[in-house]
Amino acid sequence: MTDLLIHDAIVVTMNQENQILKNGSVRVTDGVISSVRATEPGDRDSAAGRVIDASEKVVMPGLIDAHRHTDFALVQGLFSELGGGELLKEAFALYHTAEPTLGDxxxxxxxxLACLRQLTHGVTTVNAMDFTPGLGAEAIxxxxxxxxxxxxxxxxxxxxxxxxxxxxxxxxxxxYHDxxxxxxxxxxxxxxxxxxxxxLWEGVAELRADYPDLRLHTHLYDSAEADTMAAGSGADDPLDLLDRYGLLDERTLLTHLLHADRSDARRIADAGAHVLHCPTVYSYFRAGERTWFPLPALQEFGANVAxxxxxxFWFDSWDLVREAKHARLLSNFEYGAQQxxxxxxxxxxxxxxxRALGLNDRVGSLEPGKRADxxxxxxDTPRHRPYSNLPxxxxxxxxxxxxETVIVDGEVLMEERTVESMDVESVRTAAARERERLQARTGWETSLAGSTPPDESILRRVSARPLLRALRQYGRGIVHQHGW
Structure with missing residues (x-):
């Protein structure tokens, strides 16, 4: 028996034919899509376990956030008005305070909170690297x-x-794997x-050899000094560093690449590695002070980009749809229209x-045999109608x-904007409590008008040794993302 039936939808399949059904139905059995076809009259009176009338609405695959960090999701709004250098200093101090005093x-x-926000923003899959991965696996x-x-x-x-x-x-x-x-x-x-x-790179290579099916997820070329940094590990440049350890292939995910060039793009494409592009965070804090990632070359050589x-939480948006729009606008600004x-x-x-995450046999398109994400x-609102060119x-x-509705593995997690898989109030209560603890321990002042860092000097709040420890544990996540 069909567990879930969605009918009368505009179905954007994302299959190889780029097929869009004007009036389609999607059937799900045991978490797997069993059919995607034109709606038939009987679909509207189906005896499926759950029936969703999606008349005049779009049904498409769940969104995939290809690169993210999550540990400090509760700091949203604290850093939003700071410049890059000031943010770096305050982040070090905050991380040093939070880790030993606030706990798990x-x-x-x-x-x-991050899971709730991803869910309500239509993100069904996330690719994360964090310092608290066990907590993340359980929350996800x-x-x-x-x-x-x-x-x-x-x-x-x-x-x-x-x-x-x-x-x-x-x-x-x-x-936690699988x-x-x-x-x-x-x-x-x-x-x-x-x-x-x-x-560490030697140990990473050993892990890769022991777990050959896992993706390698890293940052590359996010600093103008990338070649010099790679030389510290005995390599000519960052790609050579990965290649020397057998880490550059179709299972490799490379994030940012702001300072990569045309030859780097060719090497990446030739290796079959994937590129993870995060445009907003760079343009928000340091717009105009760095080169943009080599999109035309990556496209020319056929590299896969997500x-x-x-x-x-640095720039106060969890909207992956808008992130895609920003990617287009910023690339058009840099290289010309229609990138x-x-x-x-x-x-x-x-x-x-x-495909970048190695999940394209399971998710990413609406096709029979795939998991129902x-x-x-x-x-169907005045904001959008009338329209043509649905993409x-x-x-x-x-x-x-x-x-309005989010489904993962055939389970309805949110329907008509009502979350069903999480206790929303308990998430909000815990987030508010921990945010208050954070502010009380660090001295940050917040109001409806904004946020103010503590008056006390960073040199008095954080001694040299703990600061280095904080940089190793948490600050590195800021440095490598923003090139400071």
Whole structure:
């Protein structure tokens, strides 16, 4: 018996033929899509376990956030008005305070809030690298979402920690890979050429050999000094660094690439590696002060590109649809109009992202045999009608607020904007409590008008040794993302 039937929908399949059904139905049995076809009269009176009337609405694959960090989701709004340098200093101080004094409850609340926000924004799969991956795996699994998660590795300021970090990553893989009915899988996540010692890279190569099916998820070329940083590990440049350790192939995910050039793009494409592009966070804090990633060359050589939100709490947006729009606008500004078509952007948010994560045999398109990760988008409103060119509507005018129903593995997690898989009030209560604890311990002042860092000097709040520890553990996540 069909468990779930969605009927009378505009079905954007994202299959190889780019098929769009004007009036279609999607059937789901045991979490798997059993058919995608034109709606028949009997569908409206179906005896399926759950029936969703999607008349005049769009049904499409769930969105995939291809790169993100989650640990500090509760800091949203604190840093939004700061410049890059000031943000860096305050982030170090905040991280140093939060880690030893707030404990797991702070990060548990952050992960649960992140899951709620992803769910309500139509993100059904996330690819994360974080310092609290176990908490993340449990939060993702319990929320009903899907994720690839890696324990972030960065030891450059404390090389003695390399073996401990590698052991932690191995334990995470052994404990959480392929759990929660296969919705949670593990990755290997070295921070990048700037954050990892030679010993750590050797250990990453050992992990890769022991777990050959896992994705390697890292940052590359996000600093103008990338070649110099790679030289510290005995390589000519960051791609050579990965290649020397056997880490550059079709299972490799490379994030940012702001300072990569045409020859780098060719090498990436030739290796079959995937590119994870996060445009907003760079343009928000340091617009105009760096080169843009080599999109024309990546397109010319056929590299697969997906889109991620990175740290959405820095710039106060969890909307992956708008992130795709920003990617188009910023690339057009840099290189000229029509760098990406609307359908290109939709693919980057769905099937191309699934291919990057090695999940394209399971999710990313609506086809029989795939897991039923589905979102319903309400475009039957004055904001959108009348329209033509549906892909353009979905990428230029739709926002995450138009997503009303979210399904993962055939389970309805949210219907008509009512969340069913999470206790929303408990998530909000825990987040508010931990946010208050954070502010009380750090001295941050917040109001409806904004946020103010503590008056006390960073040099008095954080001594040199703890600051280095904070940089190794948490600050690295800021440095490698923003090139400071």
């Amino acid at each position: 409850s702070f990060f548990e609340a952050a992960w649960r 699994g319990e929320s009903g979402l899907r994720a690839v998660i890696g324990s972030e590795l960065a030891d450059v300021l404390d090389p003695a920690s390399a073996d401990d970090q590698l052991a932690t990553a191995r334990r995470f893989i052994e404990t 759990t929660y009915e296969g919705r949670v899988t593990a990755s290997i996540a070295p921070g990048g050429e700037a954050g990892c010692s030679r010993r 889109i991620g939100l990175d740290d959405p 990406w078509s609307s359908y290109d952007l939709l693919r980057m948010l769905t099937i191309d992202a699934a 589905v979102v319903v988008v309400d475009i 353009s509507v979905l990428t230029n005018t739709v926002t995450a607020g138009d997503i």
